[in-house]
Amino acid sequence: MAVLLAKNLGWSKERLRAFGIGCLLHDLGKIFIDSDILNKPAKLDASKFDRMKAHPLLGYELVKSMLGSSSNLIHHVAYQHHERQDGSGYPRGISGKNILGQNKAKYDS
Numbered sequence: 001m002a003v004l005l006a007k008n009l010g011w012s013k014e015r016l017r018a019f020g021i022g023c024l025l026h027d028l029g030k031i032f033i034d035s036d037i038l039n040k041p042a043k044l045d046a047s048k049f050d051r052m053k054a055h056p057l058l059g060y061e062l063v064k065s066m067l068g069s070s071s072n073l074i075h076h077v078a079y080q081h082h083e084r085q086d087g088s089g090y091p092r093g094i095s096g097k098n099i100l101g102q103n104k105a106k107y108d109s
């Protein structure tokens with residue numbers, strides 16, 4: 001679905017391919033999270049949630065080590081997939097004022 005959305009924004013085939021790979025690998029960092037945390041049916045306590053919040057960075061580092069720096073987009077899908085526009089996401093709490101389609105011309109090719 002994310003790739004279809006990006007396609008409708010006019011992204012190039014190469015960028016769509018990198019984005020798709022990033023989407024497939026986005027939660028790879030969860031392999032470093034204990035299964036009792038991943039599978040806990042109830043709300044996580046603060047320390048366990050802190051551990052869970054590490055998976056984007058762990059995934060970013062793993063994907064980057066596997067693929068090198070061939071496409072930053074692939075790594076950053078893993079790194080930023082829990083970020084939110086209002087800054088309440090993780091791991092960095094970055095914020096923005098992005099509007100869907102606003103940068104369309106930037107990625108047209």
Ligand SMILES: [Fe+2]
Pocket residue numbers: 026027055081082
């Ligand atoms: Fe995730």
